[in-house]
Amino acid sequence: MECDSVHAAIERKLKNGEIHILSDFISVTLEARKNPTPYEAIHVDYSLVKDFSDKSTWRYNSIRPGRKAGDQVVVDIRAIKYSPEQPIPIASAKFHHLQQLKAVLPRDCHSFYDNLPYV
Structure with missing residues (x-):
């Protein structure tokens, strides 16, 4: 196929x-x-x-x-x-785990993770 x-x-x-x-x-x-x-x-x-x-x-x-x-x-x-106009927010714990991953990501990708909506 x-x-x-x-x-x-x-x-x-x-x-x-x-x-x-x-x-x-x-x-x-x-x-x-x-x-x-x-x-x-x-x-x-x-x-x-x-x-x-x-x-x-x-x-x-x-x-x-x-x-x-x-x-x-x-x-x-x-x-x-x-x-x-309402993106679905992720859990706060998931947001913080993603922030920890930024240590191994290129700097130009950091803003994507910084701007994720979370609750």
Whole structure:
């Protein structure tokens, strides 16, 4: 399968490399293949997430799979929330452990770890 060869190429490139921040995965992915063309990598952020509060952008009015009484219903979803201005904070203990790791990380990666929200 094509995806298996992509993952294998990325893993080979990672074998002797180091990942310090998430954006390092993009660099490794782009460098994993040169010919015929490099792999495409997209940095995912909140700008790619659909704003579900704007009903004009909805494809469907309902996520219910059926249309009449007796048809299947969706019961496992409790809520869908879109909040790009609210990154989910990590636990304080995890934040402090990550701060200790900065001793072995390049200085240009420190600001990423310093700016993580925590509670």
